[in-house]
Structure formats: C-alpha cells, structure tokens
Amino acid sequence: MSPNRSHFGGSCATARMSTLASLRGSIARIEAPSDANMPNRIALGHAGADAMLRGGLAPASLHEVFASGHQGGAATGFIAGLAGRMSPRKPLVWVRQDFSDRESGALSMSGLAEFGLDPRLLVTVRAADVDTALRTAADALACDALGAVVLEVWGDVRQLDLVASRKLTLAAQASGVAALVLRIAATPIPSTAETRWIVRAAHSPPGTAASAWGAPRFDAELVRNRHGPVGRWIMEWKCDECLFSEPSAYPQPVAATPSHRPHQAQARAKHRLAS
Amino acid sequence: MSTLAGLSPPLWGRVGERGTTDAGVCGLPLSLTLPRKGGGNPAADASLTNGNDIPSVVVAKDHNAILLHAIDEAAVHAGLSIGLPLANARAICPELTVYDADPAADLKTLNDIADWCDRFTPLVALDPPYGLFLDITGCAHLFGGERALLQIVTNALSRRGFAVGAAISGTSIAARTLTRHASGKITADGEEAQAVGPLPVSALGADPAITTGLRRAGLKTIGDVAARAPHEISARFGSAFTTLLTCALGQGDAPISPRKPLPDYIVEKRFPEPIVTDTVIALTLQSLAKMLVVAMDKQGKGARQLEASFFRTDGAVRSIMVEIGRPVTRPEMIDRLFRERLEALADPLDPGFGFDLIRLAAGRTEIVVQQQRDLDASVHDNDELSALIDRIAARIGGKRVVVHLPLQSHIPERSALAVPAQHHLAAAIAAAWPERVAGEPPLRPFRLFERPEPIKVPFATVPDGPPHQFTWRRARHEVVRVEGPERIAMEWWQQDGKRLTRDYFRVEDTEGQRFWIFRDGLYESELRDEDGNPVPANWYVHGLFA
Numbered sequence: 001m002s003p004n005r006s007h008f009g010g011s012c013a014t015a016r017m018s019t020l021a022s023l024r025g026s027i028a029r030i031e032a033p034s035d036a037n038m039p040n041r042i043a044l045g046h047a048g049a050d051a052m053l054r055g056g057l058a059p060a061s062l063h064e065v066f067a068s069g070h071q072g073g074a075a076t077g078f079i080a081g082l083a084g085r086m087s088p089r090k091p092l093v094w095v096r097q098d099f100s101d102r103e104s105g106a107l108s109m110s111g112l113a114e115f116g117l118d119p120r121l122l123v124t125v126r127a128a129d130v131d132t133a134l135r136t137a138a139d140a141l142a143c144d145a146l147g148a149v150v151l152e153v154w155g156d157v158r159q160l161d162l163v164a165s166r167k168l169t170l171a172a173q174a175s176g177v178a179a180l181v182l183r184i185a186a187t188p189i190p191s192t193a194e195t196r197w198i199v200r201a202a203h204s205p206p207g208t209a210a211s212a213w214g215a216p217r218f219d220a221e222l223v224r225n226r227h228g229p230v231g232r233w234i235m236e237w238k239c240d241e242c243l244f245s246e247p248s249a250y251p252q253p254v255a256a257t258p259s260h261r262p263h264q265a266q267a268r269a270k271h272r273l274a275s
Numbered sequence: 276m277s278t279l280a281g282l283s284p285p286l287w288g289r290v291g292e293r294g295t296t297d298a299g300v301c302g303l304p305l306s307l308t309l310p311r312k313g314g315g316n317p318a319a320d321a322s323l324t325n326g327n328d329i330p331s332v333v334v335a336k337d338h339n340a341i342l343l344h345a346i347d348e349a350a351v352h353a354g355l356s357i358g359l360p361l362a363n364a365r366a367i368c369p370e371l372t373v374y375d376a377d378p379a380a381d382l383k384t385l386n387d388i389a390d391w392c393d394r395f396t397p398l399v400a401l402d403p404p405y406g407l408f409l410d411i412t413g414c415a416h417l418f419g420g421e422r423a424l425l426q427i428v429t430n431a432l433s434r435r436g437f438a439v440g441a442a443i444s445g446t447s448i449a450a451r452t453l454t455r456h457a458s459g460k461i462t463a464d465g466e467e468a469q470a471v472g473p474l475p476v477s478a479l480g481a482d483p484a485i486t487t488g489l490r491r492a493g494l495k496t497i498g499d500v501a502a503r504a505p506h507e508i509s510a511r512f513g514s515a516f517t518t519l520l521t522c523a524l525g526q527g528d529a530p531i532s533p534r535k536p537l538p539d540y541i542v543e544k545r546f547p548e549p550i551v552t553d554t555v556i557a558l559t560l561q562s563l564a565k566m567l568v569v570a571m572d573k574q575g576k577g578a579r580q581l582e583a584s585f586f587r588t589d590g591a592v593r594s595i596m597v598e599i600g601r602p603v604t605r606p607e608m609i610d611r612l613f614r615e616r617l618e619a620l621a622d623p624l625d626p627g628f629g630f631d632l633i634r635l636a637a638g639r640t641e642i643v644v645q646q647q648r649d650l651d652a653s654v655h656d657n658d659e660l661s662a663l664i665d666r667i668a669a670r671i672g673g674k675r676v677v678v679h680l681p682l683q684s685h686i687p688e689r690s691a692l693a694v695p696a697q698h699h700l701a702a703a704i705a706a707a708w709p710e711r712v713a714g715e716p717p718l719r720p721f722r723l724f725e726r727p728e729p730i731k732v733p734f735a736t737v738p739d740g741p742p743h744q745f746t747w748r749r750a751r752h753e754v755v756r757v758e759g760p761e762r763i764a765m766e767w768w769q770q771d772g773k774r775l776t777r778d779y780f781r782v783e784d785t786e787g788q789r790f791w792i793f794r795d796g797l798y799e800s801e802l803r804d805e806d807g808n809p810v811p812a813n814w815y816v817h818g819l820f821a
Binding site: 101109132144214 | 657659660662663664666667670671675676677678679681687690691693696700703704705706708709710711713714716717718719720721722723724725748750756758781783786787788789818819820821
C-alpha cells in the first residue's frame with residue numbers, strides 16, 4: 001500500500017480487500033460450471049486446436065460457424081465434422097430453410113456417407129422461414145436423444161439475435177445436446193456462442209494431382225472462445241476415423257506461431273537435460 | 276323442383292366405438308330437400324327470402340339460350356316455370372329481378388351445409404346439385420328420435436333461409452323421392468312402396484325425357500309404373516331406370532358415398548352454452564383426449580391420425596388434422612400435438628359466437644404392441660426421436676421433416692429419396708447405404724444441386740478433357756487439380772435414350788474449393804447436330820465437396 005494512503009487505516013483496507021475477495025469468489029462461482037465441464041470436452045483431433053480449446057469443444061453449448069457465400073461447401077463439411085465428433089452414433093437433426101437447397105445445394109446422402117457420417121441418423125427439417133427454423137431448432141435441442149442439432153441459416157437475419165442465441169444455449173445446456181449454427185453469407189453479431197469459427201476451404205497439399213488430394217481440408221479460424229485464446233489452423237478431416245487432424249503434408253503453417261513457442265522451449269529443456 | 280338430402284346411416288356412438296354394422300345397411304335414411312329456389316346463390320337467397328312481391332329468378336346459359344334455372348314463390352305465382360327462356364319470362368312478367376347462376380357457389384354452399392350436418396352423423400354424402408344424404412342409423416336416438424332429428428335439421432336450415440324438404444326412409448333413393456313431394460315423411464322399413472306409390476313420376480328424379488315418356492304412356496304415378504312388368508319398363512326406358520325404381524320402392528338399395536371415411540373412434544362434447552375462450556377449448560380437448568384414449572385402450576389401439584372438429588354456432592366447421600408417426604396412446608401426447616398445431620395455424624381458430632360442439636376423431640388406428648422396455652437405451656431414444664418428429668410435423672407439416680432412403684440408381688440426383696420422417700423413420704434407420712471405400716477421399720460431394728447449374732467453360736485442352744477454368748455464378752474459377760473423368764451413363768431403359776452420358780470431374784480451384792462438374796454428352800458420338808457436325812458440350816456444376 002502506498003504511503004499516502006496509509007491514513008485510511010488498516011480496517012478500511014481490510015474491508016476493501018474482503019469486498020474484492022468476495023467479488024472474486026462470486027465470479028469464480030459463476031465461472032465454475034464451465035471449469036467443471038472441462039473433463040466432458042470432446043476433442044476435435046487437431047492437437048493445436050484442442051490445446052487452445054483446453055481439451056476440445058463443450059458438447060452442451062452453442063457453436064457458430066461462419067462462411068462467406070461461396071464457401072458454403074467447406075463450411076458445411078466443417079460443421080458436419082463437428083456434429084460427427086459430438087455425436088458419432090446418435091441422431092442428428094439438420095434444420096434448414098427451403099431455399100438453401102437452391103442456394104447452396106441439398107445435403108447429399110452419398111456425400112454424407114463418403115464423409116464418414118451415417119445417413120441413417122440424419123433427420124432433415126425444411127423450415128419455411130427463419131422463425132420456424134429457430135423454433136424447431138430450440139424444440140429439437142430439448143430432446144436429449146439427439147447428439148447434435150445443426151441450424152443452417154443463410155444470410156443476415158434479424159431474428160437470430162442475442163435473445164435467440166441465448167435460448168438455444170439454454171436449451172443445449174439443459175439437454176446436453178450440441179447446438180451448431182451454420183451461418184453462410186452472414187456477418188458475425190454478438191451472441192452467447194461458446195466458440196465461433198470462420199471457415200474457408202484450404203488447398204490440397206502440393207504434389208502430383210493424382211497423389212492423395214481431395215481429403216476435406218479446412219482453413220478454420222477460431223475468432224471467439226469464451227474460455228481461452230483464439231487461433232487459426234489448417235485442419236484435415238479424416239473420413240475413416242471421423243476425426244480432424246493436422247494437415248498431412250503442408251509446406252508451411254498458415255497459423256502464426258505462438259509467441260512463447262512452448263514446443264521449442266520444451267525441446268531446449270530436453271536438450272539441456274540430455275547434455 | 277327440389278333437392279334433397281337423404282341419409283341412411285350405419286353406426287355412430289357418442290363415445291365413438293363402431294357399432295355393429297348390420298344396422299347400417301338397411302337402416303333408416305333421412306332425406307332433406309332444399310328446393311331449387313335461389314339455387315343456393317347467396318345473393319339470390321337473401322332477396323328471395325325477403326318476401327317482396329317482385330318475382331326473382333336465377334338464369335343460366337344453356338346452348339346459347341338464357342333459361343330460368345331457379346325461381347321463387349312469387350315467380351311461380353306469376354306463371355313462370357324452370358326451363359323457360361328468359362325472354363319469354365320477361366314477356367309474361369316484365370318486372371323481374373334476374374340473377375346469374377353460380378354453380379361453384381352453389382356447390383360450396385352445399386358442402387358447407389354438409390359440414391354442418393356432420394354434427395348429426397359422420398356419414399354425409401353429397402347428392403349434387405342440391406341434395407344431401409345423411410346416414411342416421413344408430414344416431415337418431417341421440418337427438419330424441421327420428422321425428423325430432425328431422426325437425427331439428429329442417430328447422431335449423433329453414434331459419435337460415437333455405438327451403439328444405441326432408442324425409443327418412445329405409446333406402447336412400449326412397450328417401451330422396453319422398454323429399455320431392457312428401458317432405459317430412461318418415462317411412463318404416465318395408466313401407467317404402469306404399470309411401471312412394473302415389474307420388475308423381477317426376478319425384479324419381481329420372482332424366483326429363485324418361486319422365487315425359489312415362490307421362491305420355493299414361494303412367495302418372497310411381498305406383499302406376501311399379502304395377503307394370505319390369506321387363507316392359509326396362510325395354511322402353513332402360514335398365515338404369517328400373518334400378519332406380521326398385522330402389523325407390525325399397526326393394527333394392529343404392530349405397531351412398533360419404534364425403535369422409537368413417538373414423539375408427541369418435542368422441543365429442545356438446546355445449547348448451549357455446550364456448551369461446553381458449554382455456555375452455557384447451558380443457559375440452561384435454562378431456563376429449565382422455566375419453567378417446569380410454570375408448571381405444573379397451574381394444575389395445577393407438578391413433579395414427581387424429582382430427583379435431585370445431586362446430587361453430589353459426590354453422591361453420593373447422594377441422595384440424597394431426598398425423599402421428601407411431602400409434603399414440605397417451606392423452607398428454609394428443610393434447611400436446613394439438614396445442615402445437617393450433618399455435619402454428621396460419622389463420623387461427625376463430626370461435627366467432629362460440630363453439631357448441633367439439634369432436635375428436637381417430638381416423639386411423641393401429642394395434643399397439645405393449646412391449647417391455649429393456650435396458651437398451653437406443654430403443655428409448657427412438658421413441659423420443661419419433662415423438663420429437665411428431666411434434667415438429669404437427670407444427671410445420673409432415674412433408675417438411677424428412678429422412679432419406681437409398682435408391683437403386685447410380686445417377687447422383689436419384690440415389691436417395693427424401694420421405695416423410697413420420698412414416699419412414701424405422702425404414703430409414705434400417706436402410707443399407709453403400710459402404711465407403713476406406714482410405715479414399717470423398718468421391719461424392721457433400722452438397723448436391725437438385726438441378727445441375729450451368730457453367731461457362733471457355734475451352735478444354737483436349738475435346739473430352741477437363742476444363743482449365745470455368746465461370747459459375749458470375750465468378751471465375753481457375754482449375755489447379757483435376758480427378759476424372761468418372762463416366763456415368765443414363766438409364767437407357769427409363770429415359771428413352773434421350774439423356775446424355777455424363778463425364779464427371781472432381782476439380783479444385785486456386786482457393787482450394789472443390790467442385791463436382793460434368794460435361795453433358797460424349798464429345799464425338801453424342802454431341803452432333805442434325806447434319807452430323809460436332810457441337811460444343813454443355814458443362815454443369817453438380818455439387819460442392821467439403
């Protein structure tokens with residue numbers, strides 16, 4: 001304590017410290033459930049992303065995926081990958097609007113099977129408008145027999161505001177079903193999402209055209225993470241294992257290297273120990 | 276001239292179990308006649324019942340002649356008759372109010388009346404243009420007997436300005452015949468011949484040519500015709516007329532075709548004081564659901580289709596249908612489905628001056644197999660999933676909730692069939708999809724356009740090779756990687772050989788987006804004009820890979 005404050009006396013400072021402590025305590029209590037959920041997290045499979053997400057994505061919460069209009073294919077693949085990670089053997093409800101079939105194509109069942117998901121577990125809801133889609137998604141989230149609910153909304157919509165996303169979050173928390181929102185051609189607005197991703201398609205690894213290209217690759221940017229830092233990674237989807245992974249042979253990382261470089265520090269420490 | 280509604284009903288119970296069906300066949304049909312004054316045209320009706328002295332007529336155009344189609348009492352007194360040309364009618368009676376006939380409105384009015392008649396029996400058949408048959412077998416006692424029922428129906432329709440003729444008889448044709456000239460008559464079984472005998476032949480409602488023929492032959496009444504040997508009548512007027520006559524005499528029966536199939540179970544509640552508020556309506560539905568479930572439970576049935584009908588005091592009827600994926604046996608579930616449905620109605624339920632009858636009917640039922648729940652969680656999950664699908668379908672419609680079934684076709688857009696999830700959930704869960712080849716990247720796109728979108732391809736290095744760049748949705752894509760072609764021939768046995776073979780390529784552009792594009796037609800063999808010269812191929816993008 002600085003000398004010019006000493007005349008306030010010890011009791012006043014103690015009172016302030018205790019207020020501060022109690023406030024800290026209440027903040028800790030508010031944040032406690034999320035910490036308690038940590039063990040339940042579902043790993044994506046990509047080591048860098050999982051480390052940043054402290055183990056993976058929380059299943060009982062809202063996650064948003066944004067993509068520009070012409071990146072609909074990649075974003076669909078990414079969110080289907082998330083849904084596949086969340087609920088490998090549970091039914092998946094996909095809520096979409098009528099016109100999204102024309103805008104960005106219908107979901108192809110053979111494509112889904114090739115991707116490593118099970119078409120038998122997919123129930124598609126074709127809603128006439130956004131309000132219906134939101135309501136249906138909230139209803140579906142209340143059904144704990146599901147693994148995940150994907151809500152696909154095209155463009156900027158007024159209805160999907162903070163209140164709507166709060167409703168989805170609460171429904172997801174109550175039932176433990178993952179709420180995944182796919183926003184194509186939309187600009188991010190405030191929401192209660194646990195994570196928010198911006199997804200683009202990524203190049204296949206260099207090499208001859210015939211050799212090992214075509215595996216789904218995403219340039220996934222984590223732009224919001226309620227409980228940690230954000231980052232950007234190239235992810236490859238392993239259709240056989242139903243898992244994200246590091247790109248198999250990418251020449252240089254697109255993501256910025258973390259400033260403290262933990263892996264290099266570890267390597268140096270090992271080197272020192274060895275010597 | 277008049278019309279009638281006759282009813283010959285089978286069975287009907289207030290708690291909706293089906294009675295024994297024997298009664299229905301030769302039960303007591305009730306016939307109503309709505310005489311053809313005004314012809315149901317609302318505008319005409321209004322003025323026709325005003326009772327002013329100026330004759331009113333409804334005219335219709337028939338073979339370029341404008342003929343009287345329907346007339347009111349004043350016009351009858353003025354000496355007009357149906358079928359008279361309008362010009363002649365004007366000559367007889369210069370101050371004439373003329374309305375145009377509107378057959379569509381007439382039919383709608385008749386349908387509305389039939390809706391209203393649903394409150395007396397579930398079996399109501401139309402007898403166009405102006406008649407209705409009600410099959411009241413087993414229903415009459417609910418309204419205090421046949422006489423009372425006849426009174427209720429006639430009075431209610433008369434109050435609304437319809438001229439009604441009604442009769443109850445053992446067969447529908449006999450009842451219809453009676454309504455034309457002996458309205459209000461009730462004949463016991465076996466007495467039809469006596470009842471219709473004295474009526475003029477026109478009451479049979481046969482073709483006008485036959486009626487005129489009979490009159491010319493000196494056969495004025497139905498009794499006269501019946502006294503002749505049937506083969507004489509058949510030889511002169513055709514066997515159809517003989518059949519009609521037999522039915523009218525009660526010796527044969529013509530089945531009626533009810534507008535709606537008879538539901539398996541019906542429960543209903545009538546209110547002396549019409550109910551208006553949502554709360555009471557909801558409570559009524561709840562208690563009806565309980566009654567229905569109790570009735571179904573006795574026979575181990577569950578409902579697959581439910582219909583709630585709301586009968587307004589002013590005669591309007593609103594029916595709301597709910598389909599269910601698996602037989603429902605719990606009243607709470609029924610209640611919940613209807614709540615969802617009612618909330619989502621585009622035009623909400625309008626009680627007007629109140630509902631005096633609410634009915635809940637199980638249109639389709641199935642036997643419910645009571646099985647013991649095992650500890651396998653997935654069985655339970657499927658129950659929950661189908662309950663969820665039912666709820667969503669009740670709100671937004673069953674066709675909007677779909678699952679997919681595999682089809683035996685290698686044409687991409689035909690390899691899967693979207694079917695309503697309510698009815699095909701079990702089939703979809705058991706469906707066998709082609710296995711993916713392990714280790715291969717996806718060979719089929721994640722998103723498939725129902726209609727392939729045309730792209731502009733400036734050139735290809737080799738005529739049947741892949742393009743180097745293409746323009747899709749006004750954006751240009753440079754192709755950096757290509758895999759293909761994968762040749763998919765059309766199903767010649769289904770397409771008459773009209774559609775062209777497609778060469779599919781998986782391509783990746785500079786941004787890393789992957790497309791599934793195809794060239795429609797083989798370069799040398801299929802793409803030729805009438806003179807045999809090669810024509811450039813059309814290119815399409817069919818899907819997007821993840």
